[in-house]
Amino acid sequence: MPSPGPSRATDLLRWPLLGPLLRWRHVRAAAQIVLLAVAIVIVLHGLLGRQLAATNLATVLTWIHYRGLLIGALLLAGNLFCGACPMILVRDAARRFHRPSRRWPKRLGKWGALALFAAALFAYELFDLWSLPAATAWIVLGYFGAALAVDLTFTGASFCKYVCPVGQFNFVASTLSPLEVRVRDRDVCRTCKTVDCIKGRRDERAPRVVTARGCELALFLPAKVGNLDCTFCLDCVHACPHDNAAIGFRVPGEELADDRRRSAIGRLSRRPDLAALALLFAFAALINALAMTAPASAVERWLAAWLGTTREAPVLGLLFAAGLVAVPVAAVGAAAAATHALAPGSGRGVASIAVRFAFALVPFGAGVWLAHYGFHFLTGVGAILPVAQVAAIDLAGQALLGEPDWRWMGVRSGAVFPFQLGAIVLGALGASAVAHRIAERDFPSRAVGAAAPWIVLVMLLTALALWIVGLPMEMRGMGLGG
Amino acid sequence: MLVRTARRQPRPRDVTRLAAARVVAVLTAGLTTAGCVERAKSAVSLSWTLAPTAPAVGPATLTVTLRGPAGGAVSGAHVRLEGHMSHPGMAPVIAEASERTTGIYVAPFNFSMPGDWVLLVTAALPDGERVEERIDVARVR
Numbered sequence: 001m002p003s004p005g006p007s008r009a010t011d012l013l014r015w016p017l018l019g020p021l022l023r024w025r026h027v028r029a030a031a032q033i034v035l036l037a038v039a040i041v042i043v044l045h046g047l048l049g050r051q052l053a054a055t056n057l058a059t060v061l062t063w064i065h066y067r068g069l070l071i072g073a074l075l076l077a078g079n080l081f082c083g084a085c086p087m088i089l090v091r092d093a094a095r096r097f098h099r100p101s102r103r104w105p106k107r108l109g110k111w112g113a114l115a116l117f118a119a120a121l122f123a124y125e126l127f128d129l130w131s132l133p134a135a136t137a138w139i140v141l142g143y144f145g146a147a148l149a150v151d152l153t154f155t156g157a158s159f160c161k162y163v164c165p166v167g168q169f170n171f172v173a174s175t176l177s178p179l180e181v182r183v184r185d186r187d188v189c190r191t192c193k194t195v196d197c198i199k200g201r202r203d204e205r206a207p208r209v210v211t212a213r214g215c216e217l218a219l220f221l222p223a224k225v226g227n228l229d230c231t232f233c234l235d236c237v238h239a240c241p242h243d244n245a246a247i248g249f250r251v252p253g254e255e256l257a258d259d260r261r262r263s264a265i266g267r268l269s270r271r272p273d274l275a276a277l278a279l280l281f282a283f284a285a286l287i288n289a290l291a292m293t294a295p296a297s298a299v300e301r302w303l304a305a306w307l308g309t310t311r312e313a314p315v316l317g318l319l320f321a322a323g324l325v326a327v328p329v330a331a332v333g334a335a336a337a338a339t340h341a342l343a344p345g346s347g348r349g350v351a352s353i354a355v356r357f358a359f360a361l362v363p364f365g366a367g368v369w370l371a372h373y374g375f376h377f378l379t380g381v382g383a384i385l386p387v388a389q390v391a392a393i394d395l396a397g398q399a400l401l402g403e404p405d406w407r408w409m410g411v412r413s414g415a416v417f418p419f420q421l422g423a424i425v426l427g428a429l430g431a432s433a434v435a436h437r438i439a440e441r442d443f444p445s446r447a448v449g450a451a452a453p454w455i456v457l458v459m460l461l462t463a464l465a466l467w468i469v470g471l472p473m474e475m476r477g478m479g480l481g482g
Numbered sequence: 483m484l485v486r487t488a489r490r491q492p493r494p495r496d497v498t499r500l501a502a503a504r505v506v507a508v509l510t511a512g513l514t515t516a517g518c519v520e521r522a523k524s525a526v527s528l529s530w531t532l533a534p535t536a537p538a539v540g541p542a543t544l545t546v547t548l549r550g551p552a553g554g555a556v557s558g559a560h561v562r563l564e565g566h567m568s569h570p571g572m573a574p575v576i577a578e579a580s581e582r583t584t585g586i587y588v589a590p591f592n593f594s595m596p597g598d599w600v601l602l603v604t605a606a607l608p609d610g611e612r613v614e615e616r617i618d619v620a621r622v623r
Contacts, residue, residue, distance in 0.1 A: 380571020
């Protein structure tokens, strides 16, 4: 059943002050300019400032503030950081001089982006990127370069949809956002002849001139379901001549159990690439959190000794292969086989069941990401002040903002544990609820039996996540064995 | 006991020019890092020892020795220790060193968590010159 259009009270575009602000046609550019300025600061201090992560804005803003605010915004509102992405601002400027003509090969699906997402996580651990200001600055520059290269070659938002690892993270997490862009009144869309929300609004006197861009990710608003692939750019809001787009509230995570055909996506149950992305999102959350603990370092050193190597790459590669491929495939395969056995007669094979239920693990993954990134954000949020003071010294040569005052940091680390506990448990509850909804949808007569293996899997993963956040942290940054 | 000796340069007086030089260096050298920019060398040497030798979470002591060009002890300096985790956003450890004997400064502090640490030692000499040393301490248990 299509969700009803939001009422006046639940449509952010109808709210006083916020509504007019969001409708302002330059709202996105304004937000992008702010983040572009932040990116410039990150690059400047990362390349020119002192190469100590704790005292450099590149590492502090990128790995502490950006990641914390990103997951917070996704779970409290929507995909705001994709909406305000400064790379698209630069790309738009570049497209004034060079318009791409090629189309991205869609048959590749999300597999390429999935591989890049995994590679980004691997590189983060291998090179200890959190401890390298210059490398962080180069990554930011590299992102801009990649966005330009891809989007000056391919039409639409190819970089966002098929390449950007951060974008893929955001798309998956945004399935849990409480807000979505959707149609206000479906009857209006039924009578619409121009479909500007997808094609863009054109100047009546000069039809080749686009005055308001349509959705670059090919999400046709009347057929759009949920937030997957939506960058919250609000292009459709500005393009719709009938003022029929809304930003409405919804039940977070409900779309994970929604198998309606989605515009430019299709049905989730027929997208193994998206299911793999959901699994990567969930299991990478555990790997990323585990990597920063003392037992993980001990295992790495033990494995290095066993392999007879002092190089970290093969050791980490083995751990990633186990954590992001072998264990997920085994765990999800076992759960799917159990569902197949407990709820027979559906006519669905184990692989099909695995694809359908994989999306249930997204809330769990989001809980772990929130617990991890939330920890760093809450314990280090105040660091921006002394580090900005350091940056002033590094870049201006004078203590323009005063000498660094390191009393400003954040919440005591021990005080964050209840928050982490709550995030993980809430994620687990959400994952269990989604698993049950999927079971009700696909196995209506045996929903409990079909969902049981997945709820057990979620409980096991939750126990693992709680064990990880309870472990003593070991902040590495100097490679294998120091 | 870890023992190191290093000769470190004072902060240049005209750091604005240094920053400008860095920008030019970066732009002309294809955005290389600022580490390529040479700074004037100090005549004062800073050596240090860290105890315990195998650093662990808990109390530790950094002993800093300052010597002038002729090898004589440098007394009356203000020596400060700033300990940071290799990961950003973690609370640093700040300690002031006291001069135990002439030219030898002792800074007791606490490694607050396991992992890789970076200790920044700053010695403000009586004549206004500053000597800085970065000490990487890997794998505090």
